[in-house]
Amino acid sequence: MDPRKGIISVRVGGSVFKTDKSLLLTYSEYFRALFQSGMMECQQEEICLKSLCARGFSIMLAVLGGKQPILDGDEIVEAIECAAFLQTEILTKHLLDLVNSDNCLLMYHTAATFGLLELYDEAALFIRSMYQDLQEEMRILPGDLVKHVESLAPSVFVAVGAHSTCTLDNLPHSSMRTVCYLDEEKNEWRTLTELPVEASTSMAGVAVLDNRLYVVGGVNGIHKQAVDSCFCYDVMTDSWRMLPSPQQPRYNFTLIGLGGRLYAIGGEYEKTVMSSVEMYDISAETWSFKSHLPRPVAGAACAKAMSRIFVCLWKPMNTTDIYEYVPITDEWQQVTTLIKHQSYGHCMVAHRDNLYIIRNGPQDDFLRCLIDCYNLTTGQWTAMPGHYANSKGALFTAVVRGDSVFTLNRTMTMIYTVTGNMWKPRNQMKGFPRSGSVWTFLLKVPKLRGEPNSNNLNGHTQ
Incomplete structure (x- = not known):
């Protein structure tokens, strides 16, 4: 035997x-x-x-x-x-x-005690990103654990506008092609880096994985000519490098990263909506096709929760089907369906084991959005009470950090606290001084980088 x-x-x-x-x-x-x-x-x-x-x-x-x-x-x-x-x-x-705000201190201390280093590092980073909220509770930690948290770079809210590629003729106007972060202490937007001239963020795939920013594809010009360039920005070294391009040119697609891989989901090419999916293996630096979506989709709402990828597929105007991509079997599995009259999900974000689907309000009203919550553990839907103001599409830029949801438009940055069955307005800060569509995400910016790249956007002429 x-x-x-x-x-x-x-x-x-x-x-x-x-x-x-x-x-x-x-x-x-x-x-x-x-x-x-x-x-x-x-x-x-x-x-x-x-x-x-x-x-x-x-x-x-x-x-x-x-x-x-x-x-x-x-x-x-x-x-x-x-x-x-x-x-x-x-x-x-x-x-x-x-790891969440209720257990992160316990996770951190216990992982340090038993030498579970990966969890120790992750819990410390989570605590650093919620430092202000957890400052009082951190007193229970040993001094060396507190010092370690304070030595880490926090996650900052980052934004970049939708820009086409830049030619020699319009280089003098390239100053707007910047990736910027919100200095929450001073309530100012500051420059993190400039986009490479060949990069397009207009209808591109933009995602963060392992604290690196990826910009894939996009369009150039009024005729939406597909851009095949692919770039990676390493915030730790403050450097850009070009990567291999996907095998299928695409724009208006969803890019999401998980487990050392990027997934380019759906999108358009030559005015045709696609169901194809490509995966980029970071270590091998190669693209490969994966299982197609159940149906074609462009600009699909997508989120990661519990190390799982979820995407919204629509049947306008009433039905939002949520599918999960299962990497181990290369399959798309339907998880649940949300049916609301004249409404479907435009944005999806995750907090703990909850998926929040942000959709238009009654009679196709995009200024008053409704939010529904699907819990992955119980399989239950909950409709969040009331309407949420969606001035200039702010809610469609939602990003979750800890127990906070950051939303953004040109006018303001609105920060909500996720509490119970609602998002409670917490703070309002300066908006992002760029017109048009905006990509938002989180990055951990090294402290030592601090001032050299910290040009104040709000003091510049736009």
């Missing part, structure tokens, strides 16, 4: 778990080393783990089985201990998805 296969009993505390040995071999470095070592335990029908809690091991088995359980405080501690001791990457990734 192959010692790596079959059902095995694992005794943890006073509980015995029967599980597939190959499952442990696949996902746990601890068990992989044990089963491949040739030690006596390889032949035993029962293995005893004396230093772990049964509940933590049970949570690990649930995650290995494809579940995504929401955990409370004690469960988090025991799951972190189990992930660290058994070196289970898939459990660690699930814990990363669960």
Whole structure:
């Protein structure tokens, strides 16, 4: 009998778990080393783990089985201990998805205690991005953990306007082709970097992955000539580089990043709406086609939640179907459907295990938007009460940081707090001094970069 296969009993505390040995071999470095070592335990029908809690091991088995359980405080501690001791990457990734304002301090402290470095880093970054909100609660942390958080670069709200490529003839006007960030302390927009002259952000794919900004495709000119250039901006080195272009030219498509890959979803080419999807592997620097969408779509609303990709597909004017892309099987699976009279989702953002679908109001009213929430854990829809002002499309630029939602237009930056079943207005700051469409996202900008690139946009003539 192959010692790596079959059902095995694992005794943890006073509980015995029967599980597939190959499952442990696949996902746990601890068990992989044990089963491949040739030690006596390889032949035993029962293995005893004396230093772990049964509940933590049970949570690990649930995650290995494809579940995504929401955990409370004690469960988090025991799951972190189990992930660290058994070196289970898939459990660690699930814990990363669960980091939020209610548990980030516990996650951070516990991950530091058990040496789960990936979770330690992620929780610290989350705390840094919510530093003002968590300052009082951080007093419970040891001093060295507080100092580490304070040494990190926070996520800042970043915006770039829709610009076509820039030729030699219009170089004198290229000063507007800048990526800018909001200095929240001084309530000013400041320049982060300039776009390469060959880059277009007009109807392009724009996304952030691993703190790098990607600009793919787009159009140039009034005839919407497709641009095939593809660029990456590394905020840490303040440098741009050109990347290989997708195999299928496209514009007005959705670009989203997950797990070291970018996905170009749908879009248009030569006035034809497409259902094709391409994936860019960051490490291999290659594009490849993936499974087509169930139907063609351009400018689809898309979001990441719990390390999963979701996209809205429309059947105007009443139906919004939400599909999930499953990378491991290369499939699009329908998750749920929202049916509202004369309304469908134009923007989707994620907060914890919730998807928020922002749609036009009654009678196709885009100035008074409605928001519906779909919870991935319960599978339930909730209609958020009231209307939300959508002056000049601000809500369609929504970006979530911690428990805050940033929305933006030329007039103002409106910040909401996600609380209960509503978004509560929290703060209003300066708008982005650019006309036309705007891309918004988050980036962690190094502190040492601070002043050299911090030109004040609001003091410039536009």
